[in-house]
Amino acid sequence: MASPKQFEPASGTRDFLAAEFERREHAFSTIRTVFSRYGFQPLQTPAFERLDVLTGKYGDEGDKLVFKILRRGEHEATGEADLALRYDLTVPLARAAAAYGSQLPSPYKRYAIAPVWRADRPGKGRFREFVQCDLDIVGSSSPLSDAEVVLALHDALEALGVPEFRFLVNSRHVLFGLLEAYEVPDELGPGALITLDKLDKLSPEAVVTELVTGRGLSPEMARGLVDDLTAADSVARIRGRLKASEGGQAGLDEVDRLLELTEGAIPAERIGFAPNLVRGLDYYTGIIFEVVAPGTPGSIASGGRYDGLIGRLGGKDSPACGGSLGIERILPLIAQADEAAYSQIDVAVTIMGEEQAADSFRLAAEIRRTGVRTGVYLGSSGKFAKQMKWAGEQGARFCVIYGAAEREAGTVTLRDMESGEQVQVPFDQSAAELSRRCTPSS
Amino acid sequence: MASPKQFEPASGTRDFLAAEFERREHAFSTIRTVFSRYGFQPLQTPAFERLDVLTGKYGDEGDKLVFKILRRGEHEATGEADLALRYDLTVPLARAAAAYGSQLPSPYKRYAIAPVWRADRPGKGRFREFVQCDLDIVGSSSPLSDAEVVLALHDALEALGVPEFRFLVNSRHVLFGLLEAYEVPDELGPGALITLDKLDKLSPEAVVTELVTGRGLSPEMARGLVDDLTAADSVARIRGRLKASEGGQAGLDEVDRLLELTEGAIPAERIGFAPNLVRGLDYYTGIIFEVVAPGTPGSIASGGRYDGLIGRLGGKDSPACGGSLGIERILPLIAQADEAAYSQIDVAVTIMGEEQAADSFRLAAEIRRTGVRTGVYLGSSGKFAKQMKWAGEQGARFCVIYGAAEREAGTVTLRDMESGEQVQVPFDQSAAELSRRCTPSS
Numbered sequence: 001m002a003s004p005k006q007f008e009p010a011s012g013t014r015d016f017l018a019a020e021f022e023r024r025e026h027a028f029s030t031i032r033t034v035f036s037r038y039g040f041q042p043l044q045t046p047a048f049e050r051l052d053v054l055t056g057k058y059g060d061e062g063d064k065l066v067f068k069i070l071r072r073g074e075h076e077a078t079g080e081a082d083l084a085l086r087y088d089l090t091v092p093l094a095r096a097a098a099a100y101g102s103q104l105p106s107p108y109k110r111y112a113i114a115p116v117w118r119a120d121r122p123g124k125g126r127f128r129e130f131v132q133c134d135l136d137i138v139g140s141s142s143p144l145s146d147a148e149v150v151l152a153l154h155d156a157l158e159a160l161g162v163p164e165f166r167f168l169v170n171s172r173h174v175l176f177g178l179l180e181a182y183e184v185p186d187e188l189g190p191g192a193l194i195t196l197d198k199l200d201k202l203s204p205e206a207v208v209t210e211l212v213t214g215r216g217l218s219p220e221m222a223r224g225l226v227d228d229l230t231a232a233d234s235v236a237r238i239r240g241r242l243k244a245s246e247g248g249q250a251g252l253d254e255v256d257r258l259l260e261l262t263e264g265a266i267p268a269e270r271i272g273f274a275p276n277l278v279r280g281l282d283y284y285t286g287i288i289f290e291v292v293a294p295g296t297p298g299s300i301a302s303g304g305r306y307d308g309l310i311g312r313l314g315g316k317d318s319p320a321c322g323g324s325l326g327i328e329r330i331l332p333l334i335a336q337a338d339e340a341a342y343s344q345i346d347v348a349v350t351i352m353g354e355e356q357a358a359d360s361f362r363l364a365a366e367i368r369r370t371g372v373r374t375g376v377y378l379g380s381s382g383k384f385a386k387q388m389k390w391a392g393e394q395g396a397r398f399c400v401i402y403g404a405a406e407r408e409a410g411t412v413t414l415r416d417m418e419s420g421e422q423v424q425v426p427f428d429q430s431a432a433e434l435s436r437r438c439t440p441s442s
Numbered sequence: 443m444a445s446p447k448q449f450e451p452a453s454g455t456r457d458f459l460a461a462e463f464e465r466r467e468h469a470f471s472t473i474r475t476v477f478s479r480y481g482f483q484p485l486q487t488p489a490f491e492r493l494d495v496l497t498g499k500y501g502d503e504g505d506k507l508v509f510k511i512l513r514r515g516e517h518e519a520t521g522e523a524d525l526a527l528r529y530d531l532t533v534p535l536a537r538a539a540a541a542y543g544s545q546l547p548s549p550y551k552r553y554a555i556a557p558v559w560r561a562d563r564p565g566k567g568r569f570r571e572f573v574q575c576d577l578d579i580v581g582s583s584s585p586l587s588d589a590e591v592v593l594a595l596h597d598a599l600e601a602l603g604v605p606e607f608r609f610l611v612n613s614r615h616v617l618f619g620l621l622e623a624y625e626v627p628d629e630l631g632p633g634a635l636i637t638l639d640k641l642d643k644l645s646p647e648a649v650v651t652e653l654v655t656g657r658g659l660s661p662e663m664a665r666g667l668v669d670d671l672t673a674a675d676s677v678a679r680i681r682g683r684l685k686a687s688e689g690g691q692a693g694l695d696e697v698d699r700l701l702e703l704t705e706g707a708i709p710a711e712r713i714g715f716a717p718n719l720v721r722g723l724d725y726y727t728g729i730i731f732e733v734v735a736p737g738t739p740g741s742i743a744s745g746g747r748y749d750g751l752i753g754r755l756g757g758k759d760s761p762a763c764g765g766s767l768g769i770e771r772i773l774p775l776i777a778q779a780d781e782a783a784y785s786q787i788d789v790a791v792t793i794m795g796e797e798q799a800a801d802s803f804r805l806a807a808e809i810r811r812t813g814v815r816t817g818v819y820l821g822s823s824g825k826f827a828k829q830m831k832w833a834g835e836q837g838a839r840f841c842v843i844y845g846a847a848e849r850e851a852g853t854v855t856l857r858d859m860e861s862g863e864q865v866q867v868p869f870d871q872s873a874a875e876l877s878r879r880c881t882p883s884s
Contacts, residue, residue: 006495007541007756010525013488015538017545018552021484037810039787039817039836042463046455046571047489047527047557048509053448067490070510070523072561079521081512083452085489096457099449103459105786105835107820110460115489119514129488140820144793144803148818151807261800265807314449344547345481351586358703361586365593365707368479375481376590378549378582393547394481 012120012128018344024131027160027331028113031133034156035111038148040135043110045092047117048083055084057091057313065118067128085117089134090322094313097138101316107139113327127328136322138310143254146287146305147261149323153301154266156325157291161334165293165300167266168274171255172284172304174238177248178228178275181241182221190282191215196225197278204230229276238275254287283309287321293333300333301325343395345375346438348417350387352403360402363412363430367400370435391417398434402427454562454570460786466573469602469773470555473575476598477553480590482577485552487534489559490525497526499533499755507560509570527559531576532764536755539580543758549581555769569770578764580752585696588729588747589703591765595743596708598767599733603776607735607742609708610716613697614726614746616680619690620670620717623683624663632724633657638667639720646672671718680717696729725751729763735775742768742775785837787817788880790859792829794845802844805854805872809842812877833859840876844869 009015016024032042054066068081075082086092089112097108113133120126135152137145150167157165175196179189195210202210204226211222228237242248255273262271279288279302286305293300303323311317349364351357360376367374375394377387391399401413401422412430414437415422425433451457458466474484496508510523517524528534531554539550555575562568577594579587592609599607617638621631637652644652646668653664670679684690697715704713721730721744728747735742745765753759791806793799802818809816817836819829833841843855843864854872856879857864867875 007537009488009537009541010490010492013490015488015541016484016486017542018483018485021486025484037813037815039815041460041786042458042467043460044458044463046451046457047559048452048455048571050452064515067514067525068512068518069527070512070521072509073506076510077521079512079519083509085511095449095451099451099457100459105832109817109820117489129490137820141822142820144799144818145820147803148820155810261803264804344483357586361589361703362706368597371479373479373481375551376586378551378579378584378587378590380582380584390547 010128012122012126014127014129023335024331027327027334028131028133030159031113031156031325031327032111034159035135035152037155038109038152040109040111040152041105043093043096043112044114045086045089045096045112047115048085049092049095051081051084053095053314054087054091058087062087065120067117067119087118088116089114089132090136090309091313093134093136093138094310094315097310097318098315107137107145109135109137111135125328130328133325133327134322135324136320138315138320139318140321141307141319143257143287144261146254146321147258149303149321150258150262150271150289151265153291153303153323153325154262154270157301157330160330162293162300162330163333165270165291167271167289167291168277169255169258169271169287169289170274170277171251171287173247173251173254173286174242174275175251175278177242177245177251178225178238180245180247182224184217184221184225188216192217192225193278193282196229196276199226199229199276199278234275235273251286258287279304283312289323296329296333298329299326300329343397345373345394345396347372347374347398347400347434348387348391348394348396349374349376349400350384350391350402351377351382352384352401353382356402356404356407359407359427360400363400363402363427366431367434370431372435372438397438400430400434452570454564454568456569456571465777466773469769469776470573470575472601473555473598473767473769474553476601477577477594479597480551480594482551482553482594483547485535485538485554486556487528487531487538487554489557490527491534491537493523493526495537495756496529496533500529504529507562509559509561529560530558531556531574532578532751533755535576535578535580536752536757539752539760540757549579549587551577551579553577567770572770575767575769576764577766578762580757580762581760582763583749583761585699585729586703588696588763589700591745591763592700592704592713592731593707595733595745595765595767596704596712599743599772602772604735604742604772605775607712607733609713609731609733610719611697611700611713611729611731612716612719613693613729615689615693615696615728616684616717617693617720619684619687619693620667620680622687622689624666626659626663626667630658634659634667635720635724638671638718641668641671641718641720676717677715693728700729721746725754731765738771738775740768740771742771744768785839787815787836787838789814789816789840789842789876790829790833790836790838791816791818791842792826792833792844793819793824794826794843795824798844798846798849801849801869802842805842805844805869808873809876812873814877814880839880842872842876 066087067085069083071080071082115129116132117129192215195215208222208226211217212219231237283306284304285307288304290299291301305321307319310320349360364374364376399415406412410427411424412427413422508529509527511525513522513524557571558574559571634657637657650664650668653659654661673679725748726746727749730746732741733743747763749761752762791802793802806816806818841857848854852869853866854869855864
């Protein structure tokens with residue numbers, strides 16, 4: 001006898017039954033509509049890439065999480081891999097941008113909503129197969145591009161019905177300028193930023209200690225940086241501090257320009273300068289942003305400008321910016337709105353005996369042709385009660401009964417499943433009547 | 443310098459750029475609408491399964507084509523696999539039916555449109571990643587179920603706009619009855635059917651020879667079977683021959699019942715009894731069918747009843763039937779209808795200098811809010827001719843020009859990209875005007 005365990009999907013993966021599937025598809029479709037409205041175009045790449053396309057792109061920790069595919073046939077015994085499941089949607093974008101460069105519009109604005117696979121330890125809300133939802137603009141260094149990415153993500157979050165969220169915006173140039181203002185030596189900068197990124201998790205004291213003992217900053221630098229970034233009037237202080245740094249000033253201009261361009265389209269309370277936003281990834285080169293929502297740890301969306309990354313990933317060196325919706329985190333935030341019971345069909349057609357079966361079946365076909373979702377009873381029991389139970393479970397709004405009496409009279413009985421009310425309708429008018437009573441499904 | 447080869451997708455896989463992606467999605471969406479109308483519900487399973495779920499399910503040849511995933515971390519060096527990419531959608535259905543049995547409606551009518559992966563030798567029209575499109579009814583032995591599968595596939599082919607196609611219907615019982623009528627020993631039956639399945643590829647003589655020398659039939663049996671199946675009046679001859687076989691007669695009844703149930707819904711010229719249809723797979727137990735289209739070798743859809751398979755694949759033993767659209771073969775048949783140039787946006791907003799940039803950008807946001815797909819020029823060149831070229835390449839129907847003169851006058855210039863005609867519109871009425879002129883995209 002099989003144990004239930006053997007029927008579960010593989011660890012860290014999920015099956016989606018109808019209601020959940022429809023809920024997810026509905027969200028994806030909402031996002032696609034918004035992104036299309038901005039002129040972003042879809043790109044679909046294969047589930048797997050040649051191993052060399054992915055290797056060395058995600059750092060040591062990332063490389064360990066790549067699912068590798070064993071060579072086949074006579075090569076299987078070598079135990080070697082030649083292919084791997086995609087780990088994100090950015091490396092495939094870089095490959096495709098290089099492959100189809102001349103066929104693509106310039107700049108190339110693309111979106112992708114697709115699963116990626118990571119051999120992470122599965123846990124609550126952490127999966128080995130999960131959907132990423134990315135949009136990127138490759139080939140434009142215009143500040144309008146950064147603003148467009150932010151606006152498109154904003155509109156998507158709004159269209160999805162995420163109740164509360166806020167964009168935190170910064171620029172890597174602001175951070176570099178701050179390090180410059182405190183005369184942090186260049187070679188200590190990247191490490192210092194990684195530690196400063198922990199200000200949302202660790203106490204200011206702990207961050208100061210790590211900056212000094214772990215990153216080699218002087219206690220004055222460490223204290224000054226942490227004080228500036230955690231002060232109540234942090235924005236004003238940093239604006240003052242950056243007067244001394246040309247690069248820092250340019251960073252402030254980037255942030256101000258983005259806020260100006262999104263003014264009106266994004267309510268002021270939904271977006272703001274957050275000088276303490278660092279973003280751990282070192283490939284960002286300009287604007288960076290995250291979207292936070294009350295009650296959700298971490299961010300529900302993020303992105304920024306990453307000039308140079310496409311080139312490093314194997315594509316042609318191009319300015320680029322982009323963002324990503326953390327759709328697996330967003331879906332639970334909007335689930336309540338969709339909790340209505342999933343209904344399978346609008347009309348249930350019963351089968352009241354062998355003689356009427358073919359006519360009932362044909363009637364179902366006629367009802368469907370009007371666009372109404374229609375099920376026919378396919379069980380072996382002819383019992384009326386059993387068929388009514390089935391109709392109810394399917395969520396049908398109307399049930400069609402065509403027994404011997406109806407056949408003789410040339411009618412069918414339509415039963416309203418909610419009220420229990422029944423009416424007689426001429427057989428050949430019943431499809432039209434049901435179509436009138438039901439909102440077509442498509 | 444990178445060679446183009448290194449940017450290609452892995453052998454046997456494809457990238458889908460926007461136009462192709464949209465064409466495919468449109469077809470999938472058409473199919474989903476039809477299947478939903480029949481009350482089939484979607485099921486989505488993960489891309490990979492535990493290796494033991496797939497092993498031994500596809501025969502020796504099939505097993506070799508399964509993409510296996512290497513174990514990870516410290517186990518990677520073993521060269522062993524513990525997971526594998528799904529090879530079809532039927533084994534995952536059997537697993538899910540076993541896992542969620544009590545939560546699922548009975549019978550369980552599910553569809554799935556999703557990629558599968560097979561390590562086949564790539565070739566023209568043969569891919570290692572391709573989409574399968576299945577619908578199945580698990581838990582009903584009613585002949586209405588077989589008819590419903592056939593009807594749903596028929597409606598999908600019609601909705602997709604496949605210009606010409608025909609259902610060939612048979613029953614495994616007809617074939618078994620024919621073997622019985624010719625007194626072919628039971629143990630030779632399955633082999634004989636595999637050879638008879640080649641009647642559409644080999645000459646009748648070659649099939650007779652193979653039946654005798656390869657399958658051990660007597661020359662009389664072989665000649666009789668081949669003559670019956672290839673005769674001009676084959677249907678009539680076989681109806682006569684099967685008078686001697688009770689099982690064969692039951693098979694004829696199955697076929698006749700299916701034809702009766704689909705009468706009216708499927709035009710008579712689109713469906714017929716084809717006694718020489720065998721279907722290679724030995725798991726079919728009743729009705730079998732294929733759909734053929736002129737100019738396409740093989741079939742564009744197929745299916746049948748396969749009572750017992752769900753149990754053999756690890757699920758609860760259940761009657762079942764289903765069918766599959768060969769969507770990768772069907773897409774080229776319907777491509778012509780969609781050849782219209784892919785348009786990225788409806789409205790192109792130009793950027794005529796630094797001062798107007800923010801206002802132009804905000805105007806774009808306003809146009810989008812009316813549902814119109816709107817692109818903003820994100821290049822670095824401000825040259826008008828270059829921006830017009832961009833607008834044309836994007837397929838924009840209208841172009842918005844907001845230069846210094848327009849700014850002063852409080853207007854924008856709308857240019858019809860086809861006629862070249864230009865009109866001046868007050869700035870704050872331009873979004874509404876464009877919305878009126880464009881059909882919203884959603």
